[in-house]
């Protein structure tokens with residue numbers, strides 16, 4: 001969810017094409033599309049939800065861009081503090097108790113921001129290192145979260161992975177032709 005928000009909001013390049021980034025209502029609508037009904041209603045009822053989500057995306061992007069694990073951890077520690085993340089047991093209908101880390105922020109958007117920061121921190125905790133970053137493909141700066149078994153993800157999408165494999169293949173073929 002953190003990667004989705006950053007990728008929707010931030011201007012840059014996506015899979016080799018310029019991407020303008022979404023703002024305001026367009027950002028709020030796009031981000032909420034895949035959320036549960038309850039969460040969508042809560043977020044969309046927040047005044048200036050889109051602007052607030054944009055601010056959260058801007059705060060999260062440096063976590064993905066951090067040069068090393070230490071830098072990522074330092075940013076996450078600050079964000080969990082800024083968004084006042086706090087553990088709290090919840091029970092939803094038909095679900096067992098589970099732990100959330102919603103923040104004590106001004107609105108439900110900042111509460112969610114705390115949860116997103118904690119989720120990324122828990123990923124670092126579970127894997128003892130970062131499992132998120134910026135796409136390694138040329139001309140793409142979208143971010144990703146890596147939940148693969150061996151932590152080998154380098155690209156934001158299958159499309160970027162395929163594009164780079166094709167580029168490598170072409171480069172190798174050119175090299176071979178030169179040595180013949």
Ligand SMILES: [Zn+2]
Nearest residue numbers: 135140156160
């Ligand atoms: Zn990419």
